[in-house]
Amino acid sequence: MARSGGGIRRARKENLLPAGKLPVRLLDRLLKKYASGGPGVVIGPSIGIDSAIVNIHGTLLAAKSDPITFVSDNIGAYAVFVNANDIAAMGAAPKWFLATILLPEGKATAKMAEQIFAQISSACDEAGAVLCGGHTEITPGINRPLVTGHMLGTLHGKKPVTSAGAKPGDALILTKGIAIEATSVIARELAAKLKGSFSAAFLKRCANYFKAPGISVVKDARVAMANGPINAMHDPTEGGLSAALHELSLASGCSIIVEQNLIPVLPEAKALCEFFGIDPLGAISSGALLISAPYGRAKKITAALEASGILSAVIGKVEAKGRGVRIIADGKTKKLKHFERDELTKILV
Template identity: 25%
Template sequence: MSKDKIVRMEHGAGGEAMQTLIRDVILKNITNRSAGLVGLDDLDDGATINIASNIHDSERSDEIVITTDSHVIKPPFFPDSNIGRLAVSGTVNDLAVMGAAPLALTCAMVVPEGFELDSFEKIIRSMNAAAEEVGVPIIAGDTKTVDRNGLDSIIINTTGIGIAYEVIRDCGLCPGDRIILTGTIGDHGISLLAHREGFDLNTDLVSDVAPLWNMIRSVIPIRTIEGKPAISAMKDPTRGGLAGALNEMAQKSGTGIIIDQKDLPIRGSVSSACEMLGIDPLEVANEGKAIICVKDENAEEVLSIIRKHEYGKDAAIIGEATDSNSGKVLMRTTIGSMRYVDTPTGDLIPRIC
């Protein structure tokens, strides 16, 4: 925490500063944590509630997964999408990477005085379209308005409830697991930055915002020869990008990770923009991609299935988990050298929420 003891922008950016805020301020002061529930301490994409343990029915083992997120992206409209699709997709994806089928969403909106009704209606329609895509209803909500001097754009909070028959956590990575990335990195962050700052990148690059449940659900049932789940861990690389997500998975799992630069799916326009702007593409946010860690024997099968879906056509195996360099992520560069991929620090550029 900073010496002057105030909240700064970097505390919400997804890097080390945000993790410090969560650990030293939020978790430190929340002691009323229900026994038997998995949530705050694990810092997964959602919290789980075991139905059997909470309704005293030993015949059932389903897990309810709950997640919530607030979206304050600026501007609310960006190439090929807007904050409404982002809000629904982000919440659906947080459920999906924990192996949970989305059951229902709630939505709370804070709208500033003067916000155009046509724009507001477009946002609502986008939310509805994203929800319909994965068959999840929006069942409750709340709308507040505030003085135009108190808020410069719309804020949307979405909470999702899902059910998982087998919960997949981001701490389940094991040595030997292969790491699949479901598509190109950096599309959302760079397209948003170019739109917001008025950069002419001579490209039709658009945001990758998408609800991923229909793609992810197709690989969850896959099993190893021994009948065990093929997928050991999943995570969506949003704030902090691929670098932040992989470091978190390595640290939680107690494994090392090695990725190959030559195997990273990245558009030439994103790579060029990052080089021009001095941004590491591994730290750029994504809103329609997932990291899927899978047993080596099932890696090609999972990859083949993912590639059949429109959101996974650029999927690739980018690396593997190791029993060395515990908690660290290394990248084998195109020239054959190795370098550490560090957890992002400070206020990441560009901010995506």
């Protein structure tokens, strides 16, 4: 019996899913089985699609929901920006934000609640949105605050921009750089492990990545849209740029090639990723925006971004119809690893 029981325990352990996003194949199957759409649903859930689009009496609204699970510091602002980014990546302007705020039983205070509300309010002002509803409670079974955000937005134009719109021949533009959010999260959540190896000034800069270069891409998307046409945009979050490129390829049905030496990695991001032995290509990258646009417009778009104070670079291109992402590194072309599990989970979980 002991042997049999041990086998059952091992089987159960093998069936557990790791931290991070649901595996792509599992999520794809679940969406196809249970999320078939309905009246008013213009764009429903799909791999690589940042937000839903719904038609309400002739008005198209973008809708998004996302939780904040990696951080506890400044969690209210993170919730706003992460949801606003997905709205912006669909070619929409974030307008209305709802928050579900769960505070840990035994630790929750009025001060904690007010800090989160103040963070949400300030971030909404920056994103151009308003807090219009939500839910709060003191929750048993958690050890830190959790916030899930829900954002609604209105389209800038008549049609949404989706990851499915990338076309063969498009240039791929990346704003700011990779692992921006990861850098801020590491500096805030793992400060004790870093103090002996980096200066206080360096760690302050890393923690401030949340604000500079910043994790919001609302401005990035607005500038790009004004200087388009833009065929597709995507917001690299969990799984980093690698996951975003694979999702873009899957959504558009096109193959992609990028060059590693063209991908911006800011010095602080590179240093912290190297310190913990994680790959910045697979680390959460809110703050960067992946843009797919006709190659002939790339120079105008990057120039407009730079004029607005936003670093940008052409990192590759969309190729023929098909699927898959390749990367040119050290003179060799190879398949780009798909990080279904964010690199941060190696050091935070």
